Amino acid sequence: xxxxxxxxxxxxxxxxxxxxxxxxxxxxxxxxxxxxxxxxxxxxxxxxxxxxxxxxxxxxxxxxxxxxxxxxxxxxxxxxxxxxxxxxxxxxxxxxxxxxxxxxxxxxxxxxxxxxxxxxxxxxxxxxxxxxxxxxxxxxxxxxxxxxxx
Numbered sequence: 001x002x003x004x005x006x007x008x009x010x011x012x013x014x015x016x017x018x019x020x021x022x023x024x025x026x027x028x029x030x031x032x033x034x035x036x037x038x039x040x041x042x043x044x045x046x047x048x049x050x051x052x053x054x055x056x057x058x059x060x061x062x063x064x065x066x067x068x069x070x071x072x073x074x075x076x077x078x079x080x081x082x083x084x085x086x087x088x089x090x091x092x093x094x095x096x097x098x099x100x101x102x103x104x105x106x107x108x109x110x111x112x113x114x115x116x117x118x119x120x121x122x123x124x125x126x127x128x129x130x131x132x133x134x135x136x137x138x139x140x141x142x143x144x145x146x147x148x149x150x
Contacts, residue, residue, distance in 0.1 A: 008110070009112040025110040038089060
């Protein structure tokens with residue numbers, strides 16, 4: 001059986017990502033691996049989300065990073081992780097580019113991702129789930145959604 005030394009779980013803070021994080025934590029326990037939880041802010045600053053708006057007197061990138069770190073801590077607590085490395089990455093590209101680059105740069109053995117239901121135009125756009133396996137950087141585990149989660 002293959003032994004994983006460094007597992008990366010990419011998250012968007014959704015309920016589906018909670019399932020992927022729980023699976024990554026369980027695998028981490030089995031293999032005694034290092035576990036990194038990664039959130040990617042994609043297409044920054046070109047397409048900043050209106051979901052997280054910085055106060056007028058705050059640097060938008062620092063504000064987004066602080067908010068993402070807070071949400072990472074919440075997800076770690078919600079899922080019941082043991083302490084783990086938490087990373088926020090900003091990229092001018094798509095999230096899947098940043099995840100693949102991070103995996104290669106940090107010698108990741110396994111990337112754990114949540115499956116998400118895509119609707120409308122989003123269903124036509126490339127996703128990390130579709131592109132990461134093609135990069136052949138490492139093993140990729142896609143945790144399926146459960147009904148009512150997404």
